[in-house]
Amino acid sequence: MQLAMINERILPFEQLDPVYHDRGIYFGDGVYEVIRSYNGKIFALEDHLERFERGLAAIDIAGVEVDTVRKRVENAFSKSQIADAKIYFHVTRGSAPRTHAGTAGLKPNFFLTITALEDKKREKERGIAVSTYPDLRWKRCDIKTLNLLPNVLAERDAEKKGCTEAILVNEDGLITEGAASAFFAVFDFGLWTTPLGANVLASVTRKWVLRAAEGVGLEVIEESVEAAQADKADELFIGVTTRDIVGIVEFDGKTVGSGRPGEWTRKLEAEFLKFTV
Amino acid sequence: MQLAMINERILPFEQLDPVYHDRGIYFGDGVYEVIRSYNGKIFALEDHLERFERGLAAIDIAGVEVDTVRKRVENAFSKSQIADAKIYFHVTRGSAPRTHAGTAGLKPNFFLTITALEDKKREKERGIAVSTYPDLRWKRCDIKTLNLLPNVLAERDAEKKGCTEAILVNEDGLITEGAASAFFAVFDFGLWTTPLGANVLASVTRKWVLRAAEGVGLEVIEESVEAAQADKADELFIGVTTRDIVGIVEFDGKTVGSGRPGEWTRKLEAEFLKFTV
Numbered sequence: 116m117q118l119a120m121i122n123e124r125i126l127p128f129e130q131l132d133p134v135y136h137d138r139g140i141y142f143g144d145g146v147y148e149v150i151r152s153y154n155g156k157i158f159a160l161e162d163h164l165e166r167f168e169r170g171l172a173a174i175d176i177a178g179v180e181v182d183t184v185r186k187r188v189e190n191a192f193s194k195s196q197i198a199d200a201k202i203y204f205h206v207t208r209g210s211a212p213r214t215h216a217g218t219a220g221l222k223p224n225f226f227l228t229i230t231a232l233e234d235k236k237r238e239k240e241r242g243i244a245v246s247t248y249p250d251l252r253w254k255r256c257d258i259k260t261l262n263l264l265p266n267v268l269a270e271r272d273a274e275k276k277g278c279t280e281a282i283l284v285n286e287d288g289l290i291t292e293g294a295a296s297a298f299f300a301v302f303d304f305g306l307w308t309t310p311l312g313a314n315v316l317a318s319v320t321r322k323w324v325l326r327a328a329e330g331v332g333l334e335v336i337e338e339s340v341e342a343a344q345a346d347k348a349d350e351l352f353i354g355v356t357t358r359d360i361v362g363i364v365e366f367d368g369k370t371v372g373s374g375r376p377g378e379w380t381r382k383l384e385a386e387f388l389k390f391t392v
Numbered sequence: 393m394q395l396a397m398i399n400e401r402i403l404p405f406e407q408l409d410p411v412y413h414d415r416g417i418y419f420g421d422g423v424y425e426v427i428r429s430y431n432g433k434i435f436a437l438e439d440h441l442e443r444f445e446r447g448l449a450a451i452d453i454a455g456v457e458v459d460t461v462r463k464r465v466e467n468a469f470s471k472s473q474i475a476d477a478k479i480y481f482h483v484t485r486g487s488a489p490r491t492h493a494g495t496a497g498l499k500p501n502f503f504l505t506i507t508a509l510e511d512k513k514r515e516k517e518r519g520i521a522v523s524t525y526p527d528l529r530w531k532r533c534d535i536k537t538l539n540l541l542p543n544v545l546a547e548r549d550a551e552k553k554g555c556t557e558a559i560l561v562n563e564d565g566l567i568t569e570g571a572a573s574a575f576f577a578v579f580d581f582g583l584w585t586t587p588l589g590a591n592v593l594a595s596v597t598r599k600w601v602l603r604a605a606e607g608v609g610l611e612v613i614e615e616s617v618e619a620a621q622a623d624k625a626d627e628l629f630i631g632v633t634t635r636d637i638v639g640i641v642e643f644d645g646k647t648v649g650s651g652r653p654g655e656w657t658r659k660l661e662a663e664f665l666k667f668t669v
Binding site: 116117118119120121122123125128131132134135137138139140141142143144174175187190191194195196197203204205207212213215216217218224225226227228229230231249251252253254255260261262263264265266267268270271273274294295 | 393395396400412414416418419421451468472473481482489490495501502504505506507508526530531537538539540547550551572
Protein backbone atom coordinates (compact mmCIF):
# COMPACT_ATOMS: atom_id res chain seq x y z
CA MET A 116 0.00 0.00 0.00
CA GLN A 117 1.35 3.41 -0.94
CA LEU A 118 1.62 5.55 2.16
CA ALA A 119 2.33 9.04 3.33
CA MET A 120 3.47 10.19 6.75
CA ILE A 121 3.00 13.65 8.21
CA ASN A 122 5.12 13.82 11.33
CA GLU A 123 3.91 10.72 13.25
CA ARG A 124 0.69 10.19 11.34
CA ILE A 125 0.53 7.56 8.60
CA LEU A 126 -2.19 7.78 5.95
CA PRO A 127 -2.90 6.23 2.55
CA PHE A 128 -1.05 8.09 -0.20
CA GLU A 129 -4.30 8.79 -2.04
CA GLN A 130 -5.74 10.63 1.00
CA LEU A 131 -2.90 13.14 1.07
CA ASP A 132 -4.17 16.69 0.66
CA PRO A 133 -2.79 18.06 -2.65
CA VAL A 134 -1.16 20.93 -0.74
CA TYR A 135 1.47 18.44 0.47
CA HIS A 136 2.32 17.76 -3.17
CA ASP A 137 2.79 21.44 -3.97
CA ARG A 138 5.85 21.77 -6.20
CA GLY A 139 6.68 24.80 -4.12
CA ILE A 140 7.67 22.55 -1.26
CA TYR A 141 9.25 19.72 -3.28
CA PHE A 142 11.33 21.97 -5.53
CA GLY A 143 10.71 25.65 -4.79
CA ASP A 144 9.18 25.57 -8.24
CA GLY A 145 7.50 28.98 -8.22
CA VAL A 146 7.91 32.74 -8.14
CA TYR A 147 6.69 35.33 -5.66
CA GLU A 148 6.28 39.04 -5.00
CA VAL A 149 6.04 41.26 -1.95
CA ILE A 150 4.11 44.49 -2.44
CA ARG A 151 3.06 47.15 0.04
CA SER A 152 0.51 49.87 0.39
CA TYR A 153 1.02 53.32 1.86
CA ASN A 154 -2.02 54.77 3.52
CA GLY A 155 -4.57 52.75 1.59
CA LYS A 156 -2.79 52.91 -1.79
CA ILE A 157 -0.81 50.02 -3.27
CA PHE A 158 2.62 51.20 -4.41
CA ALA A 159 4.16 50.24 -7.76
CA LEU A 160 1.74 47.40 -8.41
CA GLU A 161 2.46 47.38 -12.14
CA ASP A 162 6.21 47.15 -11.58
CA HIS A 163 5.70 44.12 -9.36
CA LEU A 164 3.25 42.50 -11.77
CA GLU A 165 5.63 43.03 -14.69
CA ARG A 166 8.48 41.40 -12.80
CA PHE A 167 6.18 38.59 -11.73
CA GLU A 168 5.17 37.98 -15.33
CA ARG A 169 8.84 37.91 -16.39
CA GLY A 170 9.53 35.41 -13.60
CA LEU A 171 6.73 33.10 -14.66
CA ALA A 172 8.03 33.21 -18.23
CA ALA A 173 11.64 32.65 -17.11
CA ILE A 174 10.76 29.40 -15.35
CA ASP A 175 8.11 28.54 -17.94
CA ILE A 176 4.98 28.45 -15.78
CA ALA A 177 2.05 28.93 -18.12
CA GLY A 178 -1.65 29.50 -17.51
CA VAL A 179 -1.44 32.40 -15.08
CA GLU A 180 -3.00 35.64 -16.31
CA VAL A 181 -1.46 38.74 -14.79
CA ASP A 182 -4.86 40.43 -15.01
CA THR A 183 -6.27 37.73 -12.77
CA VAL A 184 -3.43 38.20 -10.30
CA ARG A 185 -3.98 41.96 -10.30
CA LYS A 186 -7.68 41.49 -9.59
CA ARG A 187 -6.97 39.04 -6.79
CA VAL A 188 -4.45 41.41 -5.19
CA GLU A 189 -6.81 44.37 -5.46
CA ASN A 190 -9.77 42.38 -4.23
CA ALA A 191 -7.99 40.95 -1.20
CA PHE A 192 -6.39 44.32 -0.40
CA SER A 193 -9.74 46.06 -0.56
CA LYS A 194 -11.36 43.45 1.69
CA SER A 195 -8.54 43.65 4.23
CA GLN A 196 -9.05 47.37 4.89
CA ILE A 197 -5.44 47.60 6.05
CA ALA A 198 -3.97 51.01 5.17
CA ASP A 199 -0.32 49.98 5.43
CA ALA A 200 -0.36 46.43 4.22
CA LYS A 201 2.25 43.87 3.22
CA ILE A 202 0.95 41.80 0.34
CA TYR A 203 2.78 38.55 -0.34
CA PHE A 204 1.85 36.17 -3.12
CA HIS A 205 3.36 33.26 -4.97
CA VAL A 206 2.47 30.99 -7.83
CA THR A 207 3.84 27.47 -8.03
CA ARG A 208 3.72 25.10 -10.99
CA GLY A 209 1.00 23.08 -9.26
CA SER A 210 0.46 20.04 -7.07
CA ALA A 211 1.34 16.49 -8.10
CA PRO A 212 3.27 13.52 -6.75
CA ARG A 213 6.95 14.37 -6.86
CA THR A 214 8.68 14.24 -10.22
CA HIS A 215 11.11 16.86 -11.57
CA ALA A 216 9.63 17.06 -15.08
CA GLY A 217 6.45 15.51 -16.49
CA THR A 218 4.27 18.42 -15.40
CA ALA A 219 2.03 18.72 -18.47
CA GLY A 220 -1.55 19.56 -17.51
CA LEU A 221 -0.72 20.82 -14.03
CA LYS A 222 -2.71 23.78 -12.79
CA PRO A 223 -0.60 26.45 -11.06
CA ASN A 224 -1.33 27.21 -7.40
CA PHE A 225 -1.86 30.79 -6.26
CA PHE A 226 -1.35 31.81 -2.64
CA LEU A 227 -1.53 35.26 -1.07
CA THR A 228 -1.39 36.83 2.37
CA ILE A 229 -2.13 40.37 3.45
CA THR A 230 -0.86 41.46 6.84
CA ALA A 231 -0.39 44.79 8.56
CA LEU A 232 3.12 46.22 8.24
CA GLU A 233 4.99 46.72 11.47
CA ASP A 234 5.88 50.28 12.32
CA LYS A 235 9.60 50.71 11.56
CA LYS A 236 9.86 54.38 12.49
CA ARG A 237 12.44 53.91 15.26
CA GLU A 238 14.49 51.57 13.10
CA LYS A 239 14.55 54.18 10.36
CA GLU A 240 15.55 56.94 12.78
CA ARG A 241 18.35 54.93 14.33
CA GLY A 242 19.51 53.05 11.27
CA ILE A 243 20.46 49.39 11.20
CA ALA A 244 23.53 47.23 11.64
CA VAL A 245 24.35 44.81 8.80
CA SER A 246 26.83 41.98 8.43
CA THR A 247 28.28 40.36 5.34
CA TYR A 248 27.75 36.79 4.19
CA PRO A 249 29.02 34.92 1.12
CA ASP A 250 26.67 35.10 -1.85
CA LEU A 251 26.01 31.38 -2.27
CA ARG A 252 23.01 31.78 -4.57
CA TRP A 253 22.39 30.34 -8.00
CA LYS A 254 23.17 32.01 -11.31
CA ARG A 255 19.69 33.46 -11.95
CA CYS A 256 19.14 35.79 -8.99
CA ASP A 257 17.24 38.07 -11.37
CA ILE A 258 14.28 35.66 -11.02
CA LYS A 259 12.34 36.06 -7.77
CA THR A 260 11.91 32.35 -7.01
CA LEU A 261 11.01 30.32 -3.95
CA ASN A 262 14.56 28.91 -3.82
CA LEU A 263 15.58 31.12 -0.90
CA LEU A 264 17.63 28.89 1.36
CA PRO A 265 20.90 30.81 0.78
CA ASN A 266 19.05 33.99 1.72
CA VAL A 267 17.67 32.31 4.85
CA LEU A 268 21.16 31.14 5.86
CA ALA A 269 22.49 34.68 5.37
CA GLU A 270 19.66 36.25 7.39
CA ARG A 271 20.09 33.71 10.18
CA ASP A 272 23.80 34.53 10.31
CA ALA A 273 23.00 38.26 10.53
CA GLU A 274 20.46 37.59 13.27
CA LYS A 275 23.08 35.70 15.31
CA LYS A 276 25.39 38.72 14.99
CA GLY A 277 22.63 41.06 16.20
CA CYS A 278 22.24 42.55 12.73
CA THR A 279 19.07 43.43 10.84
CA GLU A 280 20.18 42.51 7.33
CA ALA A 281 22.81 40.36 5.65
CA ILE A 282 24.77 41.90 2.78
CA LEU A 283 25.85 39.33 0.21
CA VAL A 284 29.41 39.37 -1.08
CA ASN A 285 30.51 37.45 -4.17
CA GLU A 286 33.78 35.59 -4.79
CA ASP A 287 35.45 38.78 -6.05
CA GLY A 288 34.73 40.60 -2.78
CA LEU A 289 32.01 42.70 -4.38
CA ILE A 290 28.62 43.38 -2.80
CA THR A 291 25.76 42.07 -4.92
CA GLU A 292 22.76 43.00 -2.76
CA GLY A 293 21.16 42.37 0.61
CA ALA A 294 19.71 38.92 1.32
CA ALA A 295 16.26 40.56 1.19
CA SER A 296 17.01 44.09 -0.04
CA ALA A 297 18.92 46.20 -2.55
CA PHE A 298 22.15 47.84 -1.38
CA PHE A 299 23.25 51.45 -1.88
CA ALA A 300 26.32 53.47 -0.96
CA VAL A 301 26.93 57.21 -1.14
CA PHE A 302 30.54 58.25 -1.86
CA ASP A 303 31.00 62.01 -2.37
CA PHE A 304 28.10 63.02 -4.62
CA GLY A 305 27.52 59.62 -6.17
CA LEU A 306 25.00 56.90 -5.38
CA TRP A 307 26.54 53.49 -6.00
CA THR A 308 24.53 50.36 -6.58
CA THR A 309 25.14 47.03 -8.31
CA PRO A 310 24.23 47.10 -12.02
CA LEU A 311 21.29 44.90 -12.97
CA GLY A 312 22.18 41.46 -14.29
CA ALA A 313 21.64 37.78 -13.62
CA ASN A 314 23.38 38.11 -10.23
CA VAL A 315 20.88 40.50 -8.62
CA LEU A 316 17.15 40.98 -8.48
CA ALA A 317 15.71 43.86 -10.47
CA SER A 318 14.45 45.46 -7.26
CA VAL A 319 11.36 47.63 -7.65
CA THR A 320 12.50 49.78 -4.72
CA ARG A 321 15.86 50.23 -6.47
CA LYS A 322 14.11 51.61 -9.54
CA TRP A 323 12.30 54.23 -7.46
CA VAL A 324 15.38 55.04 -5.38
CA LEU A 325 17.25 55.83 -8.60
CA ARG A 326 14.38 58.07 -9.65
CA ALA A 327 14.52 59.76 -6.25
CA ALA A 328 18.28 60.28 -6.71
CA GLU A 329 17.54 62.17 -9.89
CA GLY A 330 15.05 64.29 -7.96
CA VAL A 331 17.58 65.27 -5.28
CA GLY A 332 20.51 65.76 -7.66
CA LEU A 333 22.57 62.74 -6.68
CA GLU A 334 24.52 61.12 -9.51
CA VAL A 335 23.86 57.40 -9.96
CA ILE A 336 26.85 55.11 -10.54
CA GLU A 337 25.80 51.58 -11.39
CA GLU A 338 28.89 49.79 -10.17
CA SER A 339 29.38 47.20 -7.46
CA VAL A 340 30.87 48.30 -4.17
CA GLU A 341 33.78 46.38 -2.65
CA ALA A 342 32.77 44.95 0.71
CA ALA A 343 36.16 45.99 2.12
CA GLN A 344 35.47 49.64 1.17
CA ALA A 345 31.83 49.81 2.24
CA ASP A 346 32.33 51.18 5.76
CA LYS A 347 34.32 54.08 4.28
CA ALA A 348 31.25 55.34 2.41
CA ASP A 349 29.66 58.62 3.48
CA GLU A 350 26.36 56.80 3.78
CA LEU A 351 24.98 53.32 3.25
CA PHE A 352 21.39 52.19 3.06
CA ILE A 353 19.18 49.35 1.92
CA GLY A 354 16.07 49.55 -0.22
CA VAL A 355 13.28 47.08 0.41
CA THR A 356 9.58 47.11 -0.42
CA THR A 357 8.31 46.79 3.14
CA ARG A 358 10.53 49.57 4.56
CA ASP A 359 11.56 51.52 1.43
CA ILE A 360 14.84 53.17 2.54
CA VAL A 361 16.66 52.30 5.77
CA GLY A 362 20.05 53.76 6.67
CA ILE A 363 22.91 51.43 7.59
CA VAL A 364 24.92 52.76 10.53
CA GLU A 365 27.11 49.74 11.19
CA PHE A 366 28.74 47.49 8.60
CA ASP A 367 30.43 44.34 9.92
CA GLY A 368 30.87 46.01 13.28
CA LYS A 369 32.34 49.24 11.87
CA THR A 370 30.52 52.54 12.25
CA VAL A 371 29.38 54.11 8.98
CA GLY A 372 29.59 57.91 8.65
CA SER A 373 28.34 59.66 11.77
CA GLY A 374 26.69 56.53 13.16
CA ARG A 375 23.27 57.95 12.24
CA PRO A 376 21.37 57.69 8.95
CA GLY A 377 22.91 60.32 6.66
CA GLU A 378 21.62 63.45 4.98
CA TRP A 379 21.29 61.92 1.52
CA THR A 380 19.54 58.88 2.94
CA ARG A 381 16.94 61.11 4.57
CA LYS A 382 16.58 63.29 1.48
CA LEU A 383 16.14 60.23 -0.74
CA GLU A 384 13.52 58.81 1.55
CA ALA A 385 11.53 62.05 1.56
CA GLU A 386 11.74 62.13 -2.24
CA PHE A 387 10.81 58.44 -2.48
CA LEU A 388 7.74 58.91 -0.29
CA LYS A 389 6.42 61.49 -2.77
CA PHE A 390 6.02 58.64 -5.28
CA THR A 391 3.89 56.65 -2.87
CA VAL A 392 1.18 59.25 -2.34
CA MET B 393 -8.38 42.27 8.76
CA GLN B 394 -5.40 40.10 7.90
CA LEU B 395 -6.30 37.79 5.06
CA ALA B 396 -5.06 34.83 3.11
CA MET B 397 -6.11 33.72 -0.36
CA ILE B 398 -5.79 30.21 -1.76
CA ASN B 399 -6.49 30.44 -5.47
CA GLU B 400 -9.87 32.26 -5.49
CA ARG B 401 -10.78 31.59 -1.86
CA ILE B 402 -10.28 34.33 0.73
CA LEU B 403 -10.06 33.40 4.40
CA PRO B 404 -8.96 35.08 7.64
CA PHE B 405 -5.18 34.79 8.06
CA GLU B 406 -5.64 33.05 11.41
CA GLN B 407 -7.65 30.24 9.81
CA LEU B 408 -4.87 29.32 7.41
CA ASP B 409 -3.74 25.72 7.89
CA PRO B 410 -0.11 25.77 9.14
CA VAL B 411 0.90 23.65 6.15
CA TYR B 412 0.57 26.78 3.99
CA HIS B 413 3.17 28.43 6.21
CA ASP B 414 5.65 25.58 5.81
CA ARG B 415 9.09 27.09 5.35
CA GLY B 416 9.60 24.43 2.72
CA ILE B 417 7.29 26.31 0.40
CA TYR B 418 8.29 29.87 1.36
CA PHE B 419 12.04 29.27 1.21
CA GLY B 420 12.84 25.64 0.40
CA ASP B 421 14.16 25.66 3.95
CA GLY B 422 14.67 21.94 4.39
CA VAL B 423 16.57 18.82 3.38
CA TYR B 424 15.37 15.55 1.89
CA GLU B 425 16.38 12.01 1.00
CA VAL B 426 15.22 9.40 -1.48
CA ILE B 427 15.84 5.80 -0.46
CA ARG B 428 14.78 2.56 -2.08
CA SER B 429 14.25 -1.04 -1.16
CA TYR B 430 15.16 -4.08 -3.19
CA ASN B 431 12.89 -7.04 -2.68
CA GLY B 432 11.72 -6.05 0.79
CA LYS B 433 15.08 -4.77 2.05
CA ILE B 434 15.94 -1.07 2.36
CA PHE B 435 19.29 -0.36 0.71
CA ALA B 436 21.99 1.81 2.32
CA LEU B 437 19.66 3.30 4.92
CA GLU B 438 22.55 4.31 7.18
CA ASP B 439 24.32 6.13 4.33
CA HIS B 440 21.19 8.14 3.62
CA LEU B 441 20.57 8.89 7.29
CA GLU B 442 24.16 10.03 7.75
CA ARG B 443 23.90 12.40 4.80
CA PHE B 444 20.53 13.61 6.05
CA GLU B 445 22.02 14.37 9.45
CA ARG B 446 24.90 16.28 7.83
CA GLY B 447 22.35 18.24 5.79
CA LEU B 448 20.31 19.18 8.85
CA ALA B 449 23.49 20.36 10.56
CA ALA B 450 24.67 22.26 7.48
CA ILE B 451 21.52 24.39 7.38
CA ASP B 452 21.23 24.41 11.17
CA ILE B 453 17.89 22.67 11.67
CA ALA B 454 17.90 21.35 15.23
CA GLY B 455 15.52 19.08 17.09
CA VAL B 456 15.35 16.17 14.65
CA GLU B 457 16.70 12.89 15.98
CA VAL B 458 18.03 10.59 13.28
CA ASP B 459 16.90 7.61 15.37
CA THR B 460 13.35 8.92 15.18
CA VAL B 461 13.64 9.34 11.41
CA ARG B 462 15.03 5.79 11.07
CA LYS B 463 12.11 4.41 13.08
CA ARG B 464 9.58 6.35 11.02
CA VAL B 465 11.11 5.12 7.76
CA GLU B 466 11.22 1.52 8.95
CA ASN B 467 7.72 1.68 10.39
CA ALA B 468 6.16 3.18 7.26
CA PHE B 469 8.11 0.83 5.00
CA SER B 470 6.99 -2.18 6.98
CA LYS B 471 3.36 -1.06 6.90
CA SER B 472 3.48 -0.41 3.16
CA GLN B 473 4.43 -4.01 2.34
CA ILE B 474 5.93 -2.80 -0.94
CA ALA B 475 8.92 -4.94 -1.90
CA ASP B 476 10.49 -2.46 -4.31
CA ALA B 477 9.67 0.86 -2.73
CA LYS B 478 10.73 4.43 -3.25
CA ILE B 479 10.90 6.20 0.09
CA TYR B 480 10.98 9.99 -0.02
CA PHE B 481 11.18 12.15 3.07
CA HIS B 482 11.98 15.72 3.97
CA VAL B 483 12.31 17.83 7.07
CA THR B 484 11.67 21.56 6.95
CA ARG B 485 12.48 24.12 9.64
CA GLY B 486 8.79 24.32 10.53
CA SER B 487 5.65 26.33 9.87
CA ALA B 488 5.25 30.02 10.69
CA PRO B 489 4.17 33.23 8.99
CA ARG B 490 6.85 34.16 6.48
CA THR B 491 10.04 35.68 7.83
CA HIS B 492 13.57 34.74 6.73
CA ALA B 493 15.09 34.57 10.23
CA GLY B 494 13.41 34.73 13.63
CA THR B 495 12.69 31.01 13.73
CA ALA B 496 13.50 30.31 17.40
CA GLY B 497 11.10 27.79 18.90
CA LEU B 498 9.87 26.41 15.58
CA LYS B 499 9.20 22.70 15.44
CA PRO B 500 10.54 21.01 12.28
CA ASN B 501 8.03 19.32 9.96
CA PHE B 502 8.59 15.76 8.80
CA PHE B 503 6.97 14.42 5.64
CA LEU B 504 7.39 11.05 3.96
CA THR B 505 5.91 9.09 1.08
CA ILE B 506 6.35 5.46 0.12
CA THR B 507 5.39 4.48 -3.39
CA ALA B 508 6.05 1.46 -5.57
CA LEU B 509 9.00 1.85 -7.91
CA GLU B 510 8.23 1.67 -11.59
CA ASP B 511 9.80 -1.18 -13.48
CA LYS B 512 12.73 0.26 -15.42
CA LYS B 513 13.95 -3.00 -16.97
CA ARG B 514 13.48 -1.94 -20.59
CA GLU B 515 15.06 1.45 -19.94
CA LYS B 516 18.08 -0.30 -18.47
CA GLU B 517 18.34 -2.70 -21.39
CA ARG B 518 18.11 0.02 -24.01
CA GLY B 519 19.98 2.77 -22.19
CA ILE B 520 18.93 6.40 -22.09
CA ALA B 521 19.50 9.60 -24.02
CA VAL B 522 20.77 12.59 -22.05
CA SER B 523 21.22 16.26 -22.87
CA THR B 524 23.40 18.89 -21.28
CA TYR B 525 22.22 21.97 -19.43
CA PRO B 526 24.16 24.75 -17.67
CA ASP B 527 24.79 24.08 -14.00
CA LEU B 528 22.98 27.11 -12.55
CA ARG B 529 22.86 25.82 -8.99
CA TRP B 530 24.08 27.46 -5.81
CA LYS B 531 27.49 26.96 -4.23
CA ARG B 532 26.49 24.23 -1.77
CA CYS B 533 25.26 21.40 -3.96
CA ASP B 534 26.72 19.01 -1.40
CA ILE B 535 23.62 19.69 0.74
CA LYS B 536 20.50 17.87 -0.43
CA THR B 537 18.07 20.75 0.00
CA LEU B 538 14.59 21.55 -1.27
CA ASN B 539 16.00 24.36 -3.45
CA LEU B 540 15.69 22.36 -6.65
CA LEU B 541 14.43 24.82 -9.23
CA PRO B 542 17.64 24.74 -11.32
CA ASN B 543 17.34 20.94 -11.38
CA VAL B 544 13.71 21.21 -12.44
CA LEU B 545 14.61 23.62 -15.25
CA ALA B 546 17.32 21.23 -16.43
CA GLU B 547 15.01 18.20 -16.34
CA ARG B 548 12.27 20.08 -18.18
CA ASP B 549 14.79 21.02 -20.87
CA ALA B 550 15.84 17.38 -21.19
CA GLU B 551 12.22 16.31 -21.41
CA LYS B 552 11.59 18.75 -24.26
CA LYS B 553 14.56 17.24 -26.09
CA GLY B 554 13.17 13.73 -25.60
CA CYS B 555 15.89 12.88 -23.10
CA THR B 556 15.62 11.02 -19.81
CA GLU B 557 18.18 12.99 -17.80
CA ALA B 558 19.91 16.37 -17.90
CA ILE B 559 23.67 16.45 -17.39
CA LEU B 560 24.85 19.65 -15.73
CA VAL B 561 27.86 21.46 -17.16
CA ASN B 562 29.69 24.20 -15.28
CA GLU B 563 31.22 27.42 -16.63
CA ASP B 564 34.48 25.63 -17.39
CA GLY B 565 32.72 23.12 -19.63
CA LEU B 566 33.08 20.34 -17.07
CA ILE B 567 30.33 17.92 -16.12
CA THR B 568 29.41 18.16 -12.46
CA GLU B 569 26.60 15.61 -12.23
CA GLY B 570 23.14 14.80 -13.50
CA ALA B 571 20.25 17.01 -12.42
CA ALA B 572 18.99 14.06 -10.36
CA SER B 573 21.84 11.56 -10.61
CA ALA B 574 25.60 11.03 -10.44
CA PHE B 575 27.51 10.85 -13.74
CA PHE B 576 30.13 8.30 -14.75
CA ALA B 577 32.30 7.76 -17.83
CA VAL B 578 34.49 4.81 -18.78
CA PHE B 579 37.58 5.68 -20.83
CA ASP B 580 39.91 2.69 -21.45
CA PHE B 581 40.10 0.93 -18.09
CA GLY B 582 39.22 3.91 -15.94
CA LEU B 583 35.96 4.98 -14.37
CA TRP B 584 35.76 8.77 -14.32
CA THR B 585 33.50 10.70 -11.97
CA THR B 586 33.49 14.20 -10.50
CA PRO B 587 35.43 14.42 -7.20
CA LEU B 588 33.29 15.19 -4.16
CA GLY B 589 33.15 18.84 -3.15
CA ALA B 590 30.70 21.68 -2.61
CA ASN B 591 29.67 21.53 -6.29
CA VAL B 592 28.20 18.01 -6.25
CA LEU B 593 26.07 15.88 -3.98
CA ALA B 594 27.83 13.08 -2.11
CA SER B 595 25.68 10.54 -3.92
CA VAL B 596 25.05 7.31 -2.02
CA THR B 597 24.78 5.41 -5.30
CA ARG B 598 28.15 6.87 -6.34
CA LYS B 599 29.74 5.44 -3.19
CA TRP B 600 28.47 1.95 -4.00
CA VAL B 601 29.32 2.25 -7.69
CA LEU B 602 32.93 3.01 -6.73
CA ARG B 603 32.91 -0.04 -4.48
CA ALA B 604 31.52 -2.08 -7.37
CA ALA B 605 34.32 -0.75 -9.59
CA GLU B 606 36.83 -2.15 -7.14
CA GLY B 607 35.03 -5.48 -7.31
CA VAL B 608 35.22 -5.68 -11.10
CA GLY B 609 38.76 -4.33 -11.39
CA LEU B 610 38.00 -0.95 -12.90
CA GLU B 611 40.31 1.86 -11.83
CA VAL B 612 38.51 4.89 -10.36
CA ILE B 613 39.67 8.33 -11.51
CA GLU B 614 38.01 11.11 -9.52
CA GLU B 615 38.25 13.83 -12.12
CA SER B 616 35.57 15.82 -13.93
CA VAL B 617 34.80 14.91 -17.53
CA GLU B 618 34.68 17.62 -20.20
CA ALA B 619 31.23 17.79 -21.72
CA ALA B 620 32.80 18.15 -25.16
CA GLN B 621 34.66 14.84 -24.70
CA ALA B 622 31.86 12.83 -23.12
CA ASP B 623 30.45 11.23 -26.26
CA LYS B 624 33.93 9.88 -27.04
CA ALA B 625 33.88 7.74 -23.89
CA ASP B 626 33.71 3.95 -24.23
CA GLU B 627 30.70 4.00 -21.94
CA LEU B 628 28.65 6.50 -19.99
CA PHE B 629 26.10 5.89 -17.27
CA ILE B 630 24.24 7.58 -14.47
CA GLY B 631 23.88 6.41 -10.88
CA VAL B 632 20.67 7.18 -9.03
CA THR B 633 19.00 5.62 -6.02
CA THR B 634 15.75 4.66 -7.72
CA ARG B 635 17.42 2.98 -10.73
CA ASP B 636 20.96 2.32 -9.49
CA ILE B 637 22.97 2.17 -12.77
CA VAL B 638 21.53 3.16 -16.16
CA GLY B 639 23.64 3.25 -19.33
CA ILE B 640 23.69 6.40 -21.44
CA VAL B 641 23.57 5.61 -25.16
CA GLU B 642 23.08 9.11 -26.51
CA PHE B 643 24.76 12.29 -25.29
CA ASP B 644 23.48 15.55 -26.77
CA GLY B 645 22.28 13.67 -29.83
CA LYS B 646 25.56 11.78 -30.37
CA THR B 647 25.71 8.01 -30.06
CA VAL B 648 27.90 6.73 -27.22
CA GLY B 649 29.95 3.57 -27.82
CA SER B 650 27.96 0.90 -29.62
CA GLY B 651 24.64 2.62 -28.94
CA ARG B 652 23.81 0.02 -26.31
CA PRO B 653 24.70 -0.01 -22.58
CA GLY B 654 28.32 -1.15 -22.40
CA GLU B 655 30.08 -4.18 -20.93
CA TRP B 656 31.48 -2.34 -17.91
CA THR B 657 28.11 -0.76 -17.21
CA ARG B 658 26.48 -4.19 -17.11
CA LYS B 659 29.29 -5.68 -15.02
CA LEU B 660 29.09 -2.80 -12.55
CA GLU B 661 25.37 -3.17 -12.22
CA ALA B 662 25.62 -6.88 -11.52
CA GLU B 663 28.28 -6.15 -8.89
CA PHE B 664 26.22 -3.31 -7.43
CA LEU B 665 23.15 -5.50 -7.09
CA LYS B 666 25.14 -7.89 -4.89
CA PHE B 667 25.27 -5.13 -2.26
CA THR B 668 21.50 -4.80 -2.24
CA VAL B 669 20.67 -8.39 -1.31
